[in-house]
Amino acid sequence: MHKKIDLKACYALNVLLKNLKLHTICQEANCPNISECFSKKIATFLILGNICTRNCRFCAVKKGKPGVVDIEEPERIAEAVSRLNLKHVVITSVTRDDLPDGGAEHFAKTIYSIRKKMKKIVIEVLIPDFKGEKEAIKKVIEAKPDIIGHNIETVPRLYPIVRKGANFLRSLEVLKTVKALSNGIYTKSGIMLGLGEKEEEILEVFKDLRKVNCDFLSIGQYLSPSRKAYPVKEYVHPDRFDYYKERALALGFLYVASGPYVRSSYLAEEYLEHVEDNKK
Ligand code: SF4
Numbered sequence: 001m002h003k004k005i006d007l008k009a010c011y012a013l014n015v016l017l018k019n020l021k022l023h024t025i026c027q028e029a030n031c032p033n034i035s036e037c038f039s040k041k042i043a044t045f046l047i048l049g050n051i052c053t054r055n056c057r058f059c060a061v062k063k064g065k066p067g068v069v070d071i072e073e074p075e076r077i078a079e080a081v082s083r084l085n086l087k088h089v090v091i092t093s094v095t096r097d098d099l100p101d102g103g104a105e106h107f108a109k110t111i112y113s114i115r116k117k118m119k120k121i122v123i124e125v126l127i128p129d130f131k132g133e134k135e136a137i138k139k140v141i142e143a144k145p146d147i148i149g150h151n152i153e154t155v156p157r158l159y160p161i162v163r164k165g166a167n168f169l170r171s172l173e174v175l176k177t178v179k180a181l182s183n184g185i186y187t188k189s190g191i192m193l194g195l196g197e198k199e200e201e202i203l204e205v206f207k208d209l210r211k212v213n214c215d216f217l218s219i220g221q222y223l224s225p226s227r228k229a230y231p232v233k234e235y236v237h238p239d240r241f242d243y244y245k246e247r248a249l250a251l252g253f254l255y256v257a258s259g260p261y262v263r264s265s266y267l268a269e270e271y272l273e274h275v276e277d278n279k280k
Contacts, residue, residue: 003035003036004036004039005035005036005039006039006040007039009038009039009040009041010035010038010039012041013038013041013043013084014038016080016083016084017043017080020076020079020080021070021076022045022046022073022076022077022080023045023046023047023049023050024043024044024045024046025044025045025046025061025092025265026038026043026044028046028050028060028061028062029059029060029061029225030060030225031263032223032261033261033263033266037266041084041086042086043084044090044091044092044126044265044268045077045080045081045089045090045091045092046061046092046093046094047073047074047077047091047092047093047103047106047107047110048066048069048073048093048094048096048099048103048106049066049067049069049070049094049096050062050094051063051064051065051066051067051094052064052066052094052095053065053066053094053095053096053097053098054095054097054164054165054166055164055165056153056162056163056164056165056166057161057162057163057164057229057230058153058154058162058163058192058195058222058224058225058229058230059225059229060225060226060229061094065098066094066096066098069096069099069103069106073106073110074106074109074110074112074113074114075113077091077110077113077114078110078113078114078116078117078118079117081114081117081118081121082117082118086118086121087120087121087122087269088121088122088124088268088269088272089114089121089122089123089124090124090125090126090265090268091107091110091111091114091123091124091125091126092125092126092127092265093106093107093127093128094128095128095129095165096128097131097165101130101133101135101136101139102128102130102131102133102136103128103130104127104130104133104135104136104137104139104140105139107125107127107139107140107143108139108140108142108143109143111123111125111140111143111144111145112143115143115144122146122147122269122272123145123146123147124145124146124147124148124149124188124265124268125140125145125147125148125149126149126150126151126188126264126265127140127148127149127150127174128150129150129166129167129170129171129174130174131170132167132170132173132174134177134181137174137177137178137181138181141178141181141182141185144185145185146185146186146272147185147186147187147188147216147271147272148178148182148185148186148187148188149187149188149189149190149216149264150171150174150175150178150187150188150189151171151189151190151191151264152168152171152172152189152190152191152205152208152209153166153171153190153191153192154191154192154195154197155168155191155197155198155201155202155204155205156168156169156201156205157197157201158195158196158197161230162195162230172208172209172211172212173212175187175189175209175212175213175214176212176213179212179213186215186216186254186271186272186275187212187213187214187215187216188214188215188216188217188218188264188271189209189214189216189217189218189264190217190218190219190220190263190264191205191217191218191219191220192220192221192222193219193220193221193222193234193236193240193241193244194221194222194223194232194233194234194235194236195222195230195232195233196233196234202244203247206244206247206248206251206253207251209253210251210252210253214253215253215254215255216253216254216255216256216271217248217253217255217256217257217258218256218257218258218262218263218264218266219241219244219245219248219256219257219258219259219262220258220259220260220261220262220263220264220266221235221236221241221259221260221261221262235260236260238259238260241258241259241260241262242258244258245257245258254271254274254275254278255270255271255274255275257270257271
């Protein structure tokens, strides 16, 4: 696969991130699409530091004791978004089980700061499960992002093996709560293939996501980020990604991105654009 890389644009984005002391999940998680996205001046911002309190075995983000919350970070994110003149921004975070609200307030402040600078931008947040705390989820909803994502990541059977500290039903409940408490916020989730899941388990997850009215879905190939991380059990053929996309769409998702290199924030603007095009 050949993708056009603009080294100058990549460099400029790296400098901007460094000057504003910002993290991206693209860098922290060794995303395979980083050159392509950075070439287009697109990055998924990682707030609340770059150290996670959980220990998911598929994830490259550093684990340990995070530092204090940087209260000026929301303003600097807004500054970066404005300088990049983004039309769509994706904000995510590490999981901060050490904070009473899991970092929900910080998410909300980041959304408000961006909105203050850029009225028309589409804001997508990819949130952790906040241990299922409804009040925390509500704080994010009240800040009115356009899309709230929470990744289901894998099938329930593999949670105790690769996603200790999370709970499949709790993650579903997060998406359900967003729909129940918000008016018009789209929900999105993502699943990785290649961790050892079976077809029937994947299709069951699709159905579960639709039962909580999840609007958007991303399906991508799991790539092991290090030798210590959970190993890849299968490299799924691209045709199978097309097959799962069709099966998911048949269940009523508004948009599904599916392919080996798809990540939950990859070409994130396409989901809503597709919905808007369908309205015309
Ligand atoms: S909670 Fe998220 S950032 Fe933390 S280890 Fe798991 S996947 Fe990585």
